[in-house]
Amino acid sequence: MGLSITERLANGPVLGAEGYVFELERRGYIKAGPFVPEVVLDFPDAVRELHREFLRAGSEVMVALTYYAHREKLRDVGREGDLEAMNRQAVRIAREVAREGDALVAGNVCNTWAYDPDDPATKATVRAMYTEQLGWAVEEGIDFVISETNDYLGEALIALEVISELGRPAMVTLAPTQPDRTRDGYEYTEACRILAAAGAQIVGLNCDRGPQTMLPLITGIREAVDCALAVQPVPYRTGPAAPTMETLRSAEGERAFPIALEPFGCTRFEMADFATQARALGVDYVGICCGAGPHHVRAMAEALGREVPAGKYSPSMDLHPMFRADISAKDAAFLHTWTA
Numbered sequence: 001m002g003l004s005i006t007e008r009l010a011n012g013p014v015l016g017a018e019g020y021v022f023e024l025e026r027r028g029y030i031k032a033g034p035f036v037p038e039v040v041l042d043f044p045d046a047v048r049e050l051h052r053e054f055l056r057a058g059s060e061v062m063v064a065l066t067y068y069a070h071r072e073k074l075r076d077v078g079r080e081g082d083l084e085a086m087n088r089q090a091v092r093i094a095r096e097v098a099r100e101g102d103a104l105v106a107g108n109v110c111n112t113w114a115y116d117p118d119d120p121a122t123k124a125t126v127r128a129m130y131t132e133q134l135g136w137a138v139e140e141g142i143d144f145v146i147s148e149t150n151d152y153l154g155e156a157l158i159a160l161e162v163i164s165e166l167g168r169p170a171m172v173t174l175a176p177t178q179p180d181r182t183r184d185g186y187e188y189t190e191a192c193r194i195l196a197a198a199g200a201q202i203v204g205l206n207c208d209r210g211p212q213t214m215l216p217l218i219t220g221i222r223e224a225v226d227c228a229l230a231v232q233p234v235p236y237r238t239g240p241a242a243p244t245m246e247t248l249r250s251a252e253g254e255r256a257f258p259i260a261l262e263p264f265g266c267t268r269f270e271m272a273d274f275a276t277q278a279r280a281l282g283v284d285y286v287g288i289c290c291g292a293g294p295h296h297v298r299a300m301a302e303a304l305g306r307e308v309p310a311g312k313y314s315p316s317m318d319l320h321p322m323f324r325a326d327i328s329a330k331d332a333a334f335l336h337t338w339t340a
């Protein structure tokens with residue numbers, strides 16, 4: 001038995017990696033719009049490979065790709081009958097790859113779009129969806145659960161209850177799409193404090209904001225909770241004018257979210273800086289969300305002082321023909337054209 005998530009967090013920061021849905025959409029295996037992870041059943045090798053890439057880059061957690069694999073979403077795409085198979089297979093794939101290294105397996109649930117704080121009946125609907133998804137996940141074998149991209153504290157608390165009933169550690173993170181509070185009106189800091197008081201082992205934020213607009217929210221949360229703090233931004237250059245990836249606009253004024261975000265992408269160096277800054281602010285679970293690539297994760301791992309398998313191929317620009325110290329006279333004659 002390896003160390004549990006809580007033991008690992010007690011020993012130092014844990015590096016996570018997500019963004020499976022965005023990356024597999026880019027690779028042609030998930031349909032943008034519904035964003036249902038049909039790939040789990042249709043092209044399991046594609047999921048396996050992305051897990052492996054994140055593992056080699058240094059991610060310590062393989063997150064089962066069950067994001068949006070809940071009953072309402074599967075009904076939208078006419079695959080409700082595949083619900084159980086999809087959820088079970090996602091955990092099996094994550095476990096299989098986790099064993100190739102020393103990674104933990106996280107079950108995963110997210111915002112359902114079914115929750116309405118003004119309609120109490122929706123609580124039962126959400127609870128039932130989480131219960132069936134996580135019940136299958138626990139049977140297949142998970143170490144802890146990540147409940148993420150929560151717009152509502154109320155919905156996050158339902159997830160936390162279900163996870164607690166299943167006896168697994170819970171990491172519950174909020175989606176900071178709004179300026180300073182959840183859709184049901186709780187400041188992010190207060191919402192995290194409530195989640196921690198309700199028993200979440202790890203609380204924090206994930207998705208929607210890039211490092212520049214995510215980092216300013218961290219200090220308040222760090223001061224409000226004693227438990228572990230998780231932060232997983234998107235690798236996009238959000239800023240004061242567009243604090244979230246949803247608000248980013250092209251020069252022509254077109255919405256970039258969700259499938260024209262490439263011009264706003266962070267470099268690996270920016271994500272490495274984020275990892276260093278997050279750590280300095282007391283973040284325990286340092287991660288990355290939609291838009292992540294293995295190159296980001298490896299740079300973050302190395303910024304945290306890790307040696308990782310993919311590090312074997314980390315950059316050596318001193319060996320580049322044009323940038324090496326002993327550049328040949330033939331090539332040096334053209335170097336000015338590379339800087340003009």
Ligand SMILES: [Zn+2]
Nearest residue numbers: 207208289290
């Ligand atoms: Zn995300």
